[in-house]
Amino acid sequence: xxxxxxxxxxxxxxxxxxxxxxxxxxxxxxxxxxxxxxxxxxxxxxxxxxxxxxxxxxxxxxxxxxxxxxxxxxxxxxxxxxxxxxxxxxxxxxxxxxxxxxxxxxxxxxxxxxxxxxxxxxxxxxxxxxxxxxxxxxxxxxxxxxxxxxxxxxxxxxxxxxxxxxxxxxxxxxxxxxxxxxxxxxxxxxxxxxxxxxxxxxxxxxxxxxxxxxxxxxxxxxxxxxxxxxxxxxxxxxxxxxxxxxxxxxxxxxxxxxxxxxxxxxxxxxxxxxxxxxxxxxxxxxxxxxxxxxxxxxxxxxxxxxxxxxxxxxxxxxxxxxxxxxxxxxxxxxxxxxxxxxxxxx
Amino acid sequence: xxxxxxxxxxxxxxxxxxxxxxxxxxxxxxxxxxxxxxxxxxxxxxxxxxxxxxxxxxxxxxxxxxxxxxxxxxxxx
Numbered sequence: 001x002x003x004x005x006x007x008x009x010x011x012x013x014x015x016x017x018x019x020x021x022x023x024x025x026x027x028x029x030x031x032x033x034x035x036x037x038x039x040x041x042x043x044x045x046x047x048x049x050x051x052x053x054x055x056x057x058x059x060x061x062x063x064x065x066x067x068x069x070x071x072x073x074x075x076x077x078x079x080x081x082x083x084x085x086x087x088x089x090x091x092x093x094x095x096x097x098x099x100x101x102x103x104x105x106x107x108x109x110x111x112x113x114x115x116x117x118x119x120x121x122x123x124x125x126x127x128x129x130x131x132x133x134x135x136x137x138x139x140x141x142x143x144x145x146x147x148x149x150x151x152x153x154x155x156x157x158x159x160x161x162x163x164x165x166x167x168x169x170x171x172x173x174x175x176x177x178x179x180x181x182x183x184x185x186x187x188x189x190x191x192x193x194x195x196x197x198x199x200x201x202x203x204x205x206x207x208x209x210x211x212x213x214x215x216x217x218x219x220x221x222x223x224x225x226x227x228x229x230x231x232x233x234x235x236x237x238x239x240x241x242x243x244x245x246x247x248x249x250x251x252x253x254x255x256x257x258x259x260x261x262x263x264x265x266x267x268x269x270x271x272x273x274x275x276x277x278x279x280x281x282x283x284x285x286x287x288x289x290x291x292x293x294x295x296x297x298x299x300x301x302x303x304x305x306x307x308x309x310x311x312x313x314x315x316x317x318x319x320x321x322x323x324x325x326x327x328x329x330x331x332x333x334x335x336x337x338x339x340x341x342x343x344x345x346x
Numbered sequence: 347x348x349x350x351x352x353x354x355x356x357x358x359x360x361x362x363x364x365x366x367x368x369x370x371x372x373x374x375x376x377x378x379x380x381x382x383x384x385x386x387x388x389x390x391x392x393x394x395x396x397x398x399x400x401x402x403x404x405x406x407x408x409x410x411x412x413x414x415x416x417x418x419x420x421x422x423x
Contacts, residue, residue, distance in 0.1 A: 002412055003405055011401040018397060022390050325404065332411050336418060 007328075010321020017315035021163040024307070028052040028109035029151030030102060033117050038065070038100055040122035042090045044076075047104065049083040049112070050151060056082065057106035063087045064103050064136060065118060068096025073135035093130035095123055105139050114153055150305050154223050163311055165215040167319035169237075172208035173279070174320045175201045175327055176244070180272040183265040195261035196338060198268055199251060200331040202244055208323055209241045224289055233290035236278035243271045243278070 032048045047063070054061060063085075064073045074087035102117035149159050179201035186194035216234070221227050228234060250267050254260035283290070380387050 003408055007405075007408070011397075011404075015394060015397055015401075018393055019390050022386060022393065325408075329404065329408055329411060332415065336411075336414060339418065 006321055007325045010318045010325065013314050013318030014322055017163055017311050017318060020311050021160050021315070024311075025146065025148045026051055026157055026159070027148040027151045028112055029153070029156070030104055030112045030114040030117070031151075031153070031156055033102060033114065036118055037121045038089055038091060038118040038123075041092060042075075042088060044086060044088040045118070046080075047085050047087060047102070049085070049104070049109075050156065051109075052083050052104075052112070053106065053108040054079045054082055054085045057108040060105075060107040061085075062103075062105045062137060062139070065089065065100040066103060067100050067120075068129055070096065070129055070132040071135060072100075072132060091123065093123075093132060094126045094128065095120060096125070096129040098125055111139060112151075147307055149308055158219060158223060159308070161215065161219045162308065163315045165212060165219060166312070167315045168208050168212040168215065169279075170316045171319040171323035172205045172212060173276075175205040175208065175323050176272055176275060178324075178327065179205060179268060183268040186261060186265045192257070192261060192338070193335070195265060196334050197331055198265060199248075200334050201327050202247055202268065202271075204323055204327045204330060206241065206244055207326070208319075209237070209244070213237060213241065229289060231283075231288050231290055232286050233279075233283040233288050236283050239278045240275035243274045247271050 028049060028051045030047060030052075031050050034046045034048070035043075037043070038045075058079050061077070061079070062073075063077060064071050066072075070093065072089055072091055074089050076088040078086045080086065098120050099116040100118040100120065102114040103111060105111040152159060179198045182194045182198035182201060185191075186198060216237075217227050220229060220234075247264060247267055251260050251264040254263060380391070
């Protein structure tokens with residue numbers, strides 16, 4: 001075996017996380033309701049479930065909507081099939097909030113929530129909402145027996161993207177860190193080999209940054225509704241990429257190899273600092289749609305549950321391994337080329 | 347919690363050996379793997395083939411480089 005063990009291992013890990021990431025079922029959830037408005041008086045709505053068991057667990061099925069502190073239960077419910085049901089609400093009270101959250105609970109699926117499922121229509125929204133009687137029976141919270149991924153509103157099946165999109169950014173930051181370390185070592189030793197390594201690592205880092213930008217853009221289109229939103233996290237990532245593009249412009253604009261290496265190394269330290277600032281620090285100081293930013297912690301229990309973690313962390317390690325592998329191949333090519341031009345200087 | 351972990355490894359094993367899960371012949375084997383559960387296994391197969399081929403390509407580049415490095419070393423001697 002001429003290929004190093006860690007290369008095989010990281011390829012195997014990435015392949016495994018891809019397969020498990022695609023195959024693991026999504027936990028039950030409520031992706032949609034129709035209509036998404038509750039009128040003053042009686043309204044019948046159709047509730048669409050996903051991977052739910054409305055029919056099988058019909059004896060324990062409960063539906064209610066919550067508005068502020070008030071809870072409303074339907075006066076009539078009908079089950080159409082495992083993933084479809086109808087419920088009729090009658091609401092004439094003064095309410096607290098313009099939106100109703102929908103809760104569906106049964107013994108098999110547990111409690112499923114669709115926040116802000118319904119907008120009120122024609123009701124009185126006031127500071128002193130009417131009190132409602134508590135209409136809920138006892139709720140049993142059942143933990144899912146199978147291995148599945150969380151079913152979140154809006155995200156739905158796209159939660160699997162997390163296992164590709166985020167590791168690509170982790171890999172990018174890791175190779176950029178490598179690049180920084182090589183630049184510092186070049187400044188200490190003035191050995192051209194280190195500068196070649198730093199440039200190659202930054203090049204591979206850019207590849208993974210573009211993968212991250214492209215996958216994020218597709219994901220954003222179908223969850224946030226636009227290919228690009230003017231969001232601190234997204235613009236920060238784009239700026240980070242620009243800062244590194246400038247590194248290559250700077251290096252290639254100087255003819256003197258020694259001078260270009262020295263300037264490049266100094267700029268690389270600046271570039272890494274700016275990239276970390278743009279990608280990790282600045283977005284955290286403002287509000288953003290992107291998880292891991294402002295009020296949306298990426299690693300909270302809501303965004304990353306234990307089942308997802310079990311695949312996510314190996315995926316990060318595997319992707320970093322792949323990035324280092326590509327860096328290794330690319331650097332060896334650079335080394336051969338360098339020797340061709342300058343002899344065996346190292 | 348325990349049973350969850352076990353079922354994780356089940357999903358993992360099932361996905362790694364999904365081809366050999368059913369020992370039946372011909373169409374039965376296809377019915378049980380590729381046509382089941384919304385045909386997700388087809389996607390898994392396609393993605394796996396793409397990734398495996400990319401890795402195979404990377405391996406071949408790596409090996410060719412190794413040869414080149416060796417011949418380069420001999421030249422310098």
